[in-house]
Amino acid sequence: MTSDGNENNAGPQTTPPWRGVARPDTHEENLAEPAAHEPRSVEPGIWRYEHAARARVVIDAADYFSLMQQAMMKAQRRIMLIGWDFDTRIALGRGRSWFNVFKRHHPPRRLGAFIVWLTKLNPDLKIRVLKWNFAAIKMFLRGSMVFDMWRWFKNHRIDFKFDSAHPVGCSHHQKIVIIDDRFAVCGGIDMTADRWDTRLHRHGDRLRRAPGGRKYMPWHDMTMLVEGEVATALDELGRERWQIAGGNYIPPLETQPHSIWPEGLEADFEDIEIGIARTRAEYKDIAPINEIETLYLDLIKRAKKFIYAENQYFASRKIAEAIVERMKEENPPEIVIVGPLFADGWLEQAAMDTARARLIASIEKFDKAGKMRHYVPHTTGDGPIYVHAKLMIVDDEILKVGSANMNNRSLGLDSECDLLVDATRPANRGIEPAITRIRHSLLAEHLGLELEEVEPLLHKYGSMHALIEQHPQPGRRLKRLPPLEMNDIEKHLADQEWLDPEHPDDFFEPIVGAKKEKKRYGLFRRLRRPH
Missing domain, CATH: 3.30.870.10 (Endonuclease Chain A)
Incomplete structure (x- = not known):
């Protein structure tokens, strides 16, 4: 939907992206460096160990969706969403709903509209979404998702790609989010329908409904938030997967001084080493x-x-x-x-x-x-x-x-x-x-x-x-x-x-x-x- 290019031509920003900044007069050029396809494990069972300034296990999607909305609002240069499935109709957290169009200073709750909103408020932000190709057929059964995808297609700051680079019968199953190379999420939670639930798993919770209103059973899930060099390693993994899936080479970002970590979120671990x-x-x-x-x-x-x-x-x-x-x-x-x-x-x-x-x-x-x-x-x-x-x-x-x-x-x-x-x-x-x-x-x-x-x-x-x-x-x-x-x-x-x-x-x-x-x-x- 848009060409990949050099994303280091603008230095780190100090203005929060949701306040809006003037787009610099930059020129993007396609790069074509080959993806690295060798495994290169540092030891049996581990690709590499990297330092994490902070890490937190997030349990169940109600907290996860809300935290990801906060984290993505801090993005300045790049967001990579890599998953088995994405449903643009899901609600992430707080914000205005589709009928409350006059509260422009509030972020939209729906994932599809929220992604577009982020790019409009920060012209330097690029968002890439990589999704397993087999789940593509679900899009035509999801009503307004087709409209969301059209809005993404027209936006030159959003690049959406289906991952079909696997043998027949296999799938792309990773659930990773990387923001500005310094913050990442890796776990089991997909940003899709039938995932939202709280840790109480209330019996018959009326909020546990799919975008079309259908009820679904209580759902237990988890993921891990990380900040530091381990996020940079996951960014390398994500960029490599993007290229394997047919995308152009994406260069690494320059070091970003800002923190993406959600405000007020206590870490489970600080200053540790994490294996991938x-x-x-x-x-x-x-x-x-x-x-x-x-x-x-x-x-x-x-x-x-x-x-x-x-x-x-x-x-x-x-x-x-x-x-x-x-x-x-x-x-x-x-x-x-x-x-x-x-x-x-x-x-x-x-x-x-x-x-x-x-x-x-x-x-x-x-x-x-x-x-x-x-x-x-x-x-x-x-x-x-x-x-x-x-x-x-x-x-x-x-x-x-x-x-x-x-x-x-x-x-x-x-x-x-x-x-x-x-x-x-x-x-x-x-x-x-x-x-x-x-x-x-x-x-x-x-x-x-x-x-x-x-x-x-x-x-x-x-x-x-x-x-x-x-x-x-x-x-x-x-x-x-x-x-x-x-x-x-x-x-x-x-x-x-x-x-x-x-x-x-x-x-x-x-x-x-x-x-x-x-x-x-x-x-x-x-x-x-x-x-």
Whole structure:
């Protein structure tokens, strides 16, 4: 929609962008430097470590949407929105609605109008939006979104692109926002419909409605805000992905002295080192990256006392095999997994729910002490809460937040990005209490407790499993995932991994009959098949 060019020809600004500044007489020129396609991991499972001046885990989209509105209003040079899906009709936070057109000094609430508003008030600001191409068909079913896209198309400061640079059957699944190279977000929350919810997850909340007025179920999600060199690294990742998707080369920005961090937001971590891990399928001349798979398996092996995880899916053979090896030990770690009752969509249910049930049944054969259990959060009205988060906490020393699920797609097929905070690294000494607080905060959210109640209750009951299953839960609660009844066809589809393959070529295997020897084993190449 507009050409990429040199964005360093104007120096840092001191005038806030929402006040409006005169556009300098600059000239943009297309650059054509090649994208760097080599993985270049600094160690197995980690692309690189970078310094973060501040970092904060944001839980649930009500807070996230509001914070992103504040952050984007501070942008001076560039905003990059990279995601699986965007819906321009969603409301971000405070501001004027579409019918209150006379309050021009207030930002619009709708994402589509807000993006246009930002560019009008700051002519030096460029905004790029990268979205998975398959979701493009949804645009024509979203009414006013077509109008928003036309306004974006006419605006030479907004560049919108569909990402189709992946093998057939794979997807662009990262959820990253980068502002002025110094502030970034990476996690699991998409700026799209059916995501907004508060941490209370009120049963029947009237505000939990899609743009067209349709109600949707309670939704639990999270992401991480970062400031500093780690954001610059994510900007490099985003610019590379833009070029891989067919866009022109985007140069890095000059150092920006201003802070994008939302006013009054307390950081969970300050002056720490954060690791970045990626997944990317092999595509043409682009090398595959499997850092997140390596990281998942390493963290499971590393756990001494416990693993607390929240994840949309649990369908990875390799992750299940790693857990089985731990369950065979004399004193295995406690493993708590919080996930949804069912996947979102019939195809995902056929692929993910069945594989999850089969893998859990297989693990239970080795889990003699009942150390691993899978839970589903419920509202005060006993309705299930959909879990879309992708979190892992290990021994309160490791915190991982990102876009990658515990399924084959996230470990080898889709483009993913996770952030890692490791308290054992020299630069991160003493941050364990902050990680503990995040874990306790999540347990409090799911069990309807106050944050201060969690620690003494864990001491009282002795474990997370005992707290969850023995403490009275008159309000919000965690319930054990019930067994899933499956017919022989569903079991066969799950066991063969046809709907969640480990390699892009395997999508066509049921049709062409390729690699029969490999696929004959599917989920249970090393695990014992449940009866």
